[in-house]
Every structure is written in structure tokens, then in C-alpha cells.
Amino acid sequence: MEKREVSSTYDRVLRLTSLFGSVQALALLGSIIRTKIVTWLLGPTGWGLVSLLNSSVKLVSDSTNLGIPISGVRSMSEAAEENRLNEVRRIRTWSLLTAAAGLLLCLLAAPLLDSWTFSWGDHRLHFVCLSPVVALYALAGGETAILKGTQQIQPLARLSLWMVALSLVVSVPLYWLWGESAAVPVLLLMALGQWLLTLRWSTRCFPYRLHDYLHLHDLDGRRLVGLGMAFVLAGVMGSGAEFAVRSFLNNSGGQSVVGLYSAGYAMLVTYGSMVFASMETDFYPRLSASWHEGAGAVNTIVNRQSEVLLLLASPVALLLMVGLPLLLPLLYSGRFLPALGMMQVASLALFTRALKLPVAYMPLARGDSWFYLMMEAIYDVVMVSLVVSGYLHWGLTGTGYALLGASVFDLVLLWCCMGLRYGYRPSRSLLGCALFQLPIGVATWLAITHVETTWAYCLVSAVAVALSGGGTALILKLKIKKQQSQMIAL
Numbered sequence: 001m002e003k004r005e006v007s008s009t010y011d012r013v014l015r016l017t018s019l020f021g022s023v024q025a026l027a028l029l030g031s032i033i034r035t036k037i038v039t040w041l042l043g044p045t046g047w048g049l050v051s052l053l054n055s056s057v058k059l060v061s062d063s064t065n066l067g068i069p070i071s072g073v074r075s076m077s078e079a080a081e082e083n084r085l086n087e088v089r090r091i092r093t094w095s096l097l098t099a100a101a102g103l104l105l106c107l108l109a110a111p112l113l114d115s116w117t118f119s120w121g122d123h124r125l126h127f128v129c130l131s132p133v134v135a136l137y138a139l140a141g142g143e144t145a146i147l148k149g150t151q152q153i154q155p156l157a158r159l160s161l162w163m164v165a166l167s168l169v170v171s172v173p174l175y176w177l178w179g180e181s182a183a184v185p186v187l188l189l190m191a192l193g194q195w196l197l198t199l200r201w202s203t204r205c206f207p208y209r210l211h212d213y214l215h216l217h218d219l220d221g222r223r224l225v226g227l228g229m230a231f232v233l234a235g236v237m238g239s240g241a242e243f244a245v246r247s248f249l250n251n252s253g254g255q256s257v258v259g260l261y262s263a264g265y266a267m268l269v270t271y272g273s274m275v276f277a278s279m280e281t282d283f284y285p286r287l288s289a290s291w292h293e294g295a296g297a298v299n300t301i302v303n304r305q306s307e308v309l310l311l312l313a314s315p316v317a318l319l320l321m322v323g324l325p326l327l328l329p330l331l332y333s334g335r336f337l338p339a340l341g342m343m344q345v346a347s348l349a350l351f352t353r354a355l356k357l358p359v360a361y362m363p364l365a366r367g368d369s370w371f372y373l374m375m376e377a378i379y380d381v382v383m384v385s386l387v388v389s390g391y392l393h394w395g396l397t398g399t400g401y402a403l404l405g406a407s408v409f410d411l412v413l414l415w416c417c418m419g420l421r422y423g424y425r426p427s428r429s430l431l432g433c434a435l436f437q438l439p440i441g442v443a444t445w446l447a448i449t450h451v452e453t454t455w456a457y458c459l460v461s462a463v464a465v466a467l468s469g470g471g472t473a474l475i476l477k478l479k480i481k482k483q484q485s486q487m488i489a490l
Helices: 002-007 010-062 070-076 081-108 110-115 124-129 131-148 153-205 222-253 254-275 278-293 295-331 334-346 349-360 360-365 369-422 428-448 455-490
Strands: none
Touching: 002 254, 010 081, 010 110, 010 131, 010 153, 010 222, 010 254, 010 295, 010 334, 010 455, 070 081, 070 131, 070 222, 070 278, 070 360, 070 369, 081 110, 081 124, 081 131, 081 369, 110 124, 110 222, 110 254, 124 131, 124 153, 131 153, 222 254, 222 369, 254 295, 254 334, 254 349, 254 369, 278 295, 278 349, 278 360, 295 334, 295 349, 295 428, 334 369, 334 428, 349 360, 349 369, 349 428, 428 455
8 A cells, every 4th residue: 555655646756757758858859850851851741641641540550459559558557467478468469460450451441541531643552551550550559558567667768769760760761762752661661660669678578479379368358358449449539530630621721731730730749748658658557556446546646647747738838839930940841830820729738638638547547448438439529520610710720729629628528527437526736736827828828829029929938938837846846845744754
């Protein structure tokens, strides 16, 4: 019991969040260099093509992996030490099976994917050539689940850095030589590299011998697969939602609009990942293993994680919001400036994401996969509907309002539903942090979108970032000091 309490302290959450945040910051630097070069080489149209191929492959991958990358984390985190090897064999066996199924489905569905994705040309051969990518994603997903479930922190951190280096080495020369024609080879090489790198780290902990797998007793994955099926459907809906949004934008506004939207969305996700990178690696396995301690312990873990995420995400979101006029031309090119309005308002969604993400993991940790599926389905329907409506009424900026509106709706829905089902209640401390940071974010957005002079813009930006960042540092320092005093007293 004492070990669990220590594992959910503010300093542990902050330490691991900062560790993976630092890794993501280094990864971000490499990603910035890669994105800048690739978008300069391809432009919005070529970037849109890459985005469409990526979202299509992800849709097939999420449709066929049986949720092993998620359900495997939970099963590994719950496995007793002596049974862990059996669980590793089961995860790897099912990963091989789903890899074969995904490859076959992508081959057979190539004509459908072409007709759904593109309104011009014949791209069936692209999807045929990308079918091995689906298989490699499934294999890498199984190995990553093993690393996350056993909380192999350092290998996971190193894996992230190696993947960024690989993306630079592979994508930049190929796009420079062949332009848009290199999209398929880049995706293939990146998927192969990801699998090989993940396999390297996982086999150090659990050696991979092919003759140990594909045994009949390893096919008994009813619990693993049963839990994962809801994740599959949720992943299909999530990928399908992004696929639907990009297809709609492609048909309504053209491939350049898809490129602008994808660049803006990817930038928000990339910067947000600096704060949220520790969720699947540390928080999810820890929450899964601690669920049996009762609602009080679960609430404490979720609320402390939410507090740390919100306090760290708020200055990052503000820096992104106010720095976009410089970041967009710097990271992409001046041709991506039409996405500025969309990205500035959508930056506010990072605040709500910090509040809702730990709560969204509760059904996963509990094994209540179908309830998780229902939450995801509602969000996906609302998000697609709002994005379509936002674009039709206000253009690309309207999609930013839509993403923010969908995130706020999802936060309210999750807090209400998790409260009714699991007894979750946001703590007073969490609500206090939200009441401090959220008004700063909204006021900053309102100010920078109405000021007309550069000096006023810079003044508002500096005050907002200093207030949010200073408040974060002070609050975290006081919380850690108070908790250490309580532990010494005990």
C-alpha cells in the first residue's frame, strides 16, 4: 500500500512527465527540422497527399490490430512476475496474426480506399504497396505494449529519439530526390525502422524466438482480444473521423486545404505531446495496476495527474498560441499562414485535453472497454459534425473553433459519465488550478486576436506567459513541499 501511495505522489508524476517531456522536446527539435524541409520541398499539396495516405493506412491498421497495442499494456501491467513470459508469448502471437490480417485487408481494400480518399487519378497501387506498413505497425505495436506494460522507461525514451533521427535520415533525402513520389517508400522505410528499433529494445527484456510462438495455448487470448475489440472499434472510429474530415476538406476545399489543416493539427499534437507523452508509458499501467485499491485511490491518481498535466500544458499552450505568427513561417513556410487563425483558437484545446485525458483512461484501466467505446463514438460524431459545419460557415478558421468546441464537450461528457459510473470527482485542488489557468488562456486569445500593434501583441504575450509559467512553478513547488512534509510526519 505504501508503495502505491509513493507511486502517485506529485514529485513522481512531475519527474516522469518532465522526463518524457524533455525527450519529446528533443524529438520535437528533430521533427521541426524535418517538417520544415519536407514542407518546403512538397508544399501544402504534397503535404496533403502524405496526410491522406497516412490517415488511410492508420485506418486499416486500427481496424485490424485487435487493440493489442492498448489491451496488451493493461494485461502486461497486471501480469504476475512469474506469468509475464506467458503474457509476452500471447501478445506476440496475436500480433503476428493481426499483422497478417492487416496486410491482406489492405491489399483487398485498395480499390475502396482509392475511391474513398481521392477524387482524381488512380492510387490503388499506392495502397497495395503500403500493405506491409499495416503489418509492421501491428508487430511494432505488440512489442511497444510489452515495453509499456513492464514500464521500461529508458528504452521507450530512447526509442522516441531514434525514431526522430530515422525520420530525418529517411524522409529528407527521398523527398528531395523524388518529391511526392517518395511518399510510399518513406512510409515503408519508417514502418520497418520502427519495428526493428522496437524489437531491439523489447528482445533485451524478453528474447524473441519464433519457435516459441504460434502455439495453440497462446491462441487463448479471449481476455486480451475481448478487451481489445472495443479498442479496435474506437480506433477505427477515431481514424475514420480524421479520414472523414480530411476527405471532406479534400473534396470541398482541395488538397491544399487538407495540407493546411493537417499541418496545423499535427503542430498542435506535436507540441502537446511534450506534456502528454508520459500518459501511456507511466500513468496508464500505474492506474491499471492500482484499480483494486478502490475509488478513493483511483481519484487521487487521476486528479494528481490532471493537475500536473494542466499546470505544465498551460504555459506550453500559451507559448504556442502567441508564437504562431513566427512559428508557422519558421517551421513550415509562408504558404501555411492561412492556418494561423485555426491554430490559435485550437491551441485552447490543449487546456481541456490536459483535464480530460487522465479521466478518459479510467475505462481502459478498469477493463470497461465498451463504455470507453461509447465515449469515443460520441466524441467522434460530435467532432466530425462540428468540423464540417465550422468549415462550411467560417472556412479553415471555423475548423479551429470546431476542434475547441468538441474538446470542451468531451471534457464535460467525461466528467459527468465517469462520475456516475466510477464515482470520479475532480478535487478542489484541480478545480483551483483550472480556475487559475483557463481564464489566462481565454483572455490571452481574445487579446492577441484584437490588438493591432506589434508592441501590444508582445506585451500581452509576455505578461500571459510569465503569469502562467510563474504560477505553475509556484503551485508545483508548494504541492511537492506539502506532500513531502506529510510523508515525513507519517
